[in-house]
Amino acid sequence: MSAENKNWLVETDWLEAHLNAPDIVVLDATWRLPSAEVKARTAYESEHIPGAIYFDIDEVADTSSDLPHMLPSSVKFSSMMRKMGIGDGMRIIVYDRVGIFSAARVWWMFRVMGVRDVAVLNGGLKKWIAEGREVSSMPPAPRTQRHFTARMDARLVRDKSDMAGAVQQCEPQIVDARSQKRYLGLDEEPREGVRAGHIPGSSNLHYELLVNEDGTLKDPESLRQIFTANGIDLAQPVITTCGSGITAAILSLGLSQIGHENWSVYDGSWTEWGADHSLPLEKSEPDSEAGSGPRAESAA
Numbered sequence: 001m002s003a004e005n006k007n008w009l010v011e012t013d014w015l016e017a018h019l020n021a022p023d024i025v026v027l028d029a030t031w032r033l034p035s036a037e038v039k040a041r042t043a044y045e046s047e048h049i050p051g052a053i054y055f056d057i058d059e060v061a062d063t064s065s066d067l068p069h070m071l072p073s074s075v076k077f078s079s080m081m082r083k084m085g086i087g088d089g090m091r092i093i094v095y096d097r098v099g100i101f102s103a104a105r106v107w108w109m110f111r112v113m114g115v116r117d118v119a120v121l122n123g124g125l126k127k128w129i130a131e132g133r134e135v136s137s138m139p140p141a142p143r144t145q146r147h148f149t150a151r152m153d154a155r156l157v158r159d160k161s162d163m164a165g166a167v168q169q170c171e172p173q174i175v176d177a178r179s180q181k182r183y184l185g186l187d188e189e190p191r192e193g194v195r196a197g198h199i200p201g202s203s204n205l206h207y208e209l210l211v212n213e214d215g216t217l218k219d220p221e222s223l224r225q226i227f228t229a230n231g232i233d234l235a236q237p238v239i240t241t242c243g244s245g246i247t248a249a250i251l252s253l254g255l256s257q258i259g260h261e262n263w264s265v266y267d268g269s270w271t272e273w274g275a276d277h278s279l280p281l282e283k284s285e286p287d288s289e290a291g292s293g294p295r296a297e298s299a300a
Contacts, residue, residue: 099215
């Protein structure tokens with residue numbers, strides 16, 4: 001399929017009908033902050049789509065980095081997929097418990113590794129359960145190792161030096177998926193040592209605006225309207241960013257759903273940028289929420 005007609009989502013009724021197909025592998029990509037009372041893996045073990053494998057974003061990562069769940073090397077990713085029984089030629093379906101949240105990150109990871117036959121379950125486990133579909137607490141059947149080939153597509157990922165260049169050149173456009181208060185620097189960041197504010201010149205589009213109440217992604221026409229209403233030029237490339245590279249992928253998924261494939265994700269996102277005091281940022285004064293605008297702050 002071309003970028004214009006490729007659908008990166010599958011619906012719950014389709015998955016239920018194809019759940020036992022030999023070429024389908026279902027991944028539970030639920031992620032929660034380390035401070036969460038119930039850990040994501042624990043939630044998976046108690047309730048998941050039958051046969052689903054748990055995909056731990058914090059383990060399938062560059063664990064040598066001080067930053068959370070950074071993209072692993074293609075060699076490590078391939079090795080871990082082989083051990084999980086995920087191989088070439090399989091159709092990968094990713095979901096999370098919220099609907100459209102951390103599953104988009106794993107969709108992006110497979111995209112970076114050159115996999116195109118990957119899709120997100122629209123509405124995730126939230127919609128699946130609301131519709132009365134079967135869930136299980138049983139571990140999936142052991143899978144034999146498969147050959148997995150990773151062909152890294154570097155166009156879909158950006159690092160800190162790329163971002164510094166984008167700020168200096170004022171292109172590509174940078175879109176921040178965090179809430180408006182975090183973007184403006186009016187709320188403190190959840191991670192210690194990370195400054196409040198945003199990357200200079202970036203615009204804000206909270207990822208929740210792309211998601212319906214039932215956890216599904218909004219339809220393509222609505223997505224187009226939301227992007228353009230928030231100042232995103234869909235004729236130009238986009239870099240998405242967020243707190244730690246998870247919800248940025250929701251924006252990228254939304255862009256792909258409308259056929260805009262000229263995007264990339266800043267993997268380190270604000271956790272990396274905001275912790276580096278040598279890098280500039282913009283934020284609002286505490287009394288500027290009503291519209292006095294952001295101020296620039298240099299860490300020099």
